[in-house]
Amino acid sequence: MYKKIFSINWLLPVLILTLSSVVHAAQVKDIRVGTQSGSTRLVFELSGAAEHRMFPLSNPDRVVLDVSDADISQSVVNDLKALSSDALMRVRYAKRNNGLRFVLDLSQKVKAKSTVLAASGEYGPRIMVELEYGASQSSTNVIKSLASISNGKRDIVVVIDPGHGGKDPGALGQFKVREKDIVLSIGRELADRLNATPGIKAVMTRSTDEYLQLRERSRIAREANADLLISVHADAFTKPSARGASVWALSLSGKTSEMGRWLAQQEKETDLVGGISLDDKDQLLAEVLLDMSMNSTIQMSLDIGSKVLGNMRRVAVLHKNSVQQAGFVVLKSPDIPSILVETGFVSNATEAKNLGSRAYRVRLAASIAKGVEDFFTANPPDGTFIAWQQNQRGGSTYTVSKGDTLSDIARRNNVTLDALRSANTLKNDVIWIGQKLSIPAS
Ligand SMILES: [Zn+2]
Known part of the structure; x- marks a missing residue:
């Protein structure tokens, strides 16, 4: 009897110790x-x-x-x-x-x-x-941020963000098509395509039917050290005749089309205020980040967006022929180029039928992937596998710095302005600091 009580007393502290070494405050x-x-x-x-x-x-x-x-x-x-x-x-x-x-x-x-x-x-x-x-x-x-920064051959990280999910179905369309389902499917296809490309890694904000706050979506992008965020959506409009896919980047000026305002309103979630969501970074960092990169980030977003749009045109009817800008909250990470792809209107019978078809979604995802690959092939960030691969091939790239003009760069590299334009598929001579230009052999 005495012995039994003793053994329990002896065991108890051991148990507590074991537990406390597992459960931390x-x-x-x-x-x-x-x-x-x-x-x-x-x-x-x-x-x-x-x-x-x-x-x-x-x-x-x-x-x-x-x-x-x-x-x-x-x-x-x-x-x-x-x-x-x-x-x-x-x-x-x-x-x-x-x-x-x-x-x-x-x-x-x-x-x-x-x-x-x-x-x-x-x-x-x-x-x-x-x-x-x-x-x-x-x-x-x-x-x-913590995610990998590496050895000069890192992957370009593309974060794919299928909109809505879980309790938030997004737009509800004809033939019972739900936005949250089709954008998840397109997102998965897009991730598969990109992951099959050497030097590009796709990370999904959600790969199941779950609800994510916008803040959580941008946190995932930041922690993955994203080079690009693509938010995938589809929409419904009061008029069933509204149709066409579009690509959006952030507008800082607040100037935006009627449709842009309407879409931004539709995509807004209740957990976010209209401002830039940086409350998990301290204020000083927030200001530094905003100053340094918002403008060039938007410029890069527009450029990626136009490559994506140019490829989507082969698959989808476009709502607008150029990248549109509006105040989408999900695009407001100041340090990550971000685009929002509206894949079409599920309120339109033809587009609901298209988006409801897996074959169409696969083709659409492939066109978005092609746009992303085109952009990063022409503009590989320093330290990435794709940049390394291009150096191996002997092509040279030039990083635009302050005060450069396209004609200066052409002259200094002994190439014609036309050759430089076409090597970089530039429609005009607007360049920005940090942009990578391929220099063709002279
Ligand atoms: Zn949406």
Whole structure:
């Protein structure tokens, strides 16, 4: 009798220990790095409150951040090595006393400060670590999120976002065609096509019939380090005669057609305000991002959009012959070129029948994929497999910088303006900073 009670008492602490080593108060769900001249910020996103302490060490310079009673998600661990900035060489971590120890290895002395940002809305608490080290030689602002940044042969990441889903069916059309179903099907086909292209990787925001908030869709795109976001939709209009596919990019000016306003209204979801959804980035980063890239991002979106539209024309009737602009909230990621493809009107009998047919959806997806491939073949981002492959073939590319004009570039490379235009399928001489131009052999 005595012996039995003893054994239970002995077992109990063991059980509690075992349990507590599994269930933590908080989990590190994501770590983001933002850099601007002279400072680097890391934001550790937690699922719940956790105590932390931070202290610097020298020889070599590093900062230690201990987070007690916390665990880390495997996806964060996998991508930890991608975190760096001009002062931050890498982030290491170890499990320690039921908590986590992060070591930030530095390339120089920094002044480090940590702040806890309280949970707000659907966001958990965050620990923000600021590393101050004075002006650096580069004034370029960069944002790196955890997803892979790599070895010079990375895949171009295209995030495909089939609209609506789950409790939100989207537009309801003739022949019981539902927008959420057809856009998921087109999205899947598009992903398959793109994944079959060496150097391009497709990531879907949803691959099942589930409801996603817009914020969640842009979070997926950011975490995947997307080079492009394609949101796929179909629409219904009060007049059954309305028809035609269209491609949309964000408008900053607020100027937009009547149809644009109407569509943007249809696609708006209740969980978002009209402004740019950046509330999970801190304000400073938000401003930096907006300033630096909104305009060039939109220009690039328009260019990708016109390649997509040019290919879709072979399959679908077009609503408009050029890329349209409107204030779609889903397109408002300032650092990711984004287009919205309206595949047609399910309120129109012919288009509902088309979109209800798998064969048509496959052809449409193939045309969108072709547009994306055309654009990235002509404009491969630095460090990608496609850029590497083109260099191997001996073709040269030129990255447009401030003050360049197309005729200057032609002259400097000993090619004619016409040859340069046609090598890059340019309809006019508008170029933008950061644009990659193929330079034909002279
Ligand atoms: Zn829609």
